[in-house]
Amino acid sequence: MTDLMRSLDGVDRDVAEVLRAEARRQHGTLEMIASENFVSPAVLAAMGSVLTNKYAEGYPGKRYYGGCEEVDVAENLARDRAKALFSAEHANVQAHSGSQANQIGYFSFLKPGDTIMGLSLSHGGHLTHGHPVNFSGMFFKVVAYEVSRETKTLDYDALRAQALRERPKMLVAGASAYARTWDFARLRAICDEAGCLLMVDMAHIAGLVAAGLHPSPVPYADVVTSTTHKTLRGPRGGFVLAPARNAEVVDKIAFPGMQGGPFMHIIAAKAVCFKEAAGDEFRAYQKQVVANAQTLAARFVERGFEVVSGGTDTHLFLLDLASKDLSGKKAEAALEAAGITVNKNTVPFDTRSPFVTSGIRVGTPALTTRGMKEREMGRIADVMATVLEDYANEATIRAARAQTRELCDAFPLYPELW
Numbered sequence: 001m002t003d004l005m006r007s008l009d010g011v012d013r014d015v016a017e018v019l020r021a022e023a024r025r026q027h028g029t030l031e032m033i034a035s036e037n038f039v040s041p042a043v044l045a046a047m048g049s050v051l052t053n054k055y056a057e058g059y060p061g062k063r064y065y066g067g068c069e070e071v072d073v074a075e076n077l078a079r080d081r082a083k084a085l086f087s088a089e090h091a092n093v094q095a096h097s098g099s100q101a102n103q104i105g106y107f108s109f110l111k112p113g114d115t116i117m118g119l120s121l122s123h124g125g126h127l128t129h130g131h132p133v134n135f136s137g138m139f140f141k142v143v144a145y146e147v148s149r150e151t152k153t154l155d156y157d158a159l160r161a162q163a164l165r166e167r168p169k170m171l172v173a174g175a176s177a178y179a180r181t182w183d184f185a186r187l188r189a190i191c192d193e194a195g196c197l198l199m200v201d202m203a204h205i206a207g208l209v210a211a212g213l214h215p216s217p218v219p220y221a222d223v224v225t226s227t228t229h230k231t232l233r234g235p236r237g238g239f240v241l242a243p244a245r246n247a248e249v250v251d252k253i254a255f256p257g258m259q260g261g262p263f264m265h266i267i268a269a270k271a272v273c274f275k276e277a278a279g280d281e282f283r284a285y286q287k288q289v290v291a292n293a294q295t296l297a298a299r300f301v302e303r304g305f306e307v308v309s310g311g312t313d314t315h316l317f318l319l320d321l322a323s324k325d326l327s328g329k330k331a332e333a334a335l336e337a338a339g340i341t342v343n344k345n346t347v348p349f350d351t352r353s354p355f356v357t358s359g360i361r362v363g364t365p366a367l368t369t370r371g372m373k374e375r376e377m378g379r380i381a382d383v384m385a386t387v388l389e390d391y392a393n394e395a396t397i398r399a400a401r402a403q404t405r406e407l408c409d410a411f412p413l414y415p416e417l418w
């Protein structure tokens with residue numbers, strides 16, 4: 001790694017300095033964006049490798065290019081490990097991203113104009129689940145479901161009634177900002193009754209599913225899509241799991257349907273990630289991720305903040321700041337000045353625009369990778385609460401920054417890369 005950095009220095013000091021500055025930034029701030037994580041040096045090594053040079057359109061043993069014997073090994077490892085990790089009958093590991101995994105999921109089963117039913121973006125869903133500005137909203141008719149106004153959690157009876165009324169071709173489950181456990185068995189029963197397909201996008205919770213800390217969608221879904229870079233802590237990318245009956249259509253839609261040449265360096269890094277995720281250490285890590293999120297959320301509740309749905313079963317939660325008379329936008333900026341990175345996020349039934357929002361999303365996968373535990377979480381919650389309650393006071397922000405700096409230095413990140 002450092003040898004490669006030296007060769008970059010010799011060619012392009014400008015870009016080399018960006019890489020160093022970013023490594024310093026990652027070390028020097030508390031990363032609490034729920035969709036981010038820090039990959040292992042092994043994953044980084046596979047990504048920054050000669051496998052990027054190889055064109056390998058097609059699948060192992062059936063390529064459109066010669067010289068694929070080595071990359072075939074990497075893709076077979078990634079596929080077999082994904083299947084074993086998630087007890088899936090089929091895995092396609094070529095999706096370049098979560099969005100492209102969803103394109104593969106949709107176009108394997110749907111035609112433009114078909115109806116999908118997905119969780120509303122403003123209630124925790126993802127752009128690719130049918131938002132009008134996204135391809136999913138452009139190609140498909142969209143019915144959005146929402147969380148309950150009372151509990152801020154999914155209301156499966158209401159969802160069932162809506163599915164029976166609207167008769168979508170596909171129900172899309174999964175979210176980017178939903179803190180509670182999904183009942184995939186219940187969703188399967190609803191889909192059977194409504195005569196629709198079930199696609200589960202487990203992008204956020206894949207690491208928890210791999211570790212057995214969230215129920216797996218695999219036994220219930222017609223297709224499962226995911227990213228590799230969130231809780232799963234792999235390279236930036238996507239993958240698709242399916243029962244054997246859907247293997248052929250998924251592979252055909254992935255290539256040649258949606259993508260050209262697969263990123264073989266990223267696929268090799270996915271193989272490394274799946275191997276890491278199958279180990280005991282990873283399971284302990286995911287347990288700590290959830291324990292950390294629960295500790296943080298509980299401390300915020302103690303300090304008089306509103307945690308959406310009252311807590312979390314996962315790696316993230318939403319803070320609703322409306323009662324503090326503070327927007328998500330202002331909160332994000334104040335926390336950033338204090339050395340804490342989060343993103344502003346709409347809360348269910350938000351009255352502010354998506355550019356302002358009434359909430360922030362808080363996640364623990366990245367800090368947990370650095371080794372932080374409940375003790376640090378309590379301290380971080382207090383720092384955050386103090387900043388949010390006194391965001392206009394420069395002295396408060398400065399004192400908070402000193403505390404976050406101290407925490408960062410106690411848990412060094414990629415020190416060889418600064």
Ligand SMILES: *Cc1c(COP(=O)(O)O)cnc(C)c1O
Binds near residue numbers: 099128174176237
């Ligand atoms: C992050 C995410 C995606 C998109 O992943 P990208 O790699 O950013 O395209 C899709 N679905 C859900 C639920 C996500 O959280």
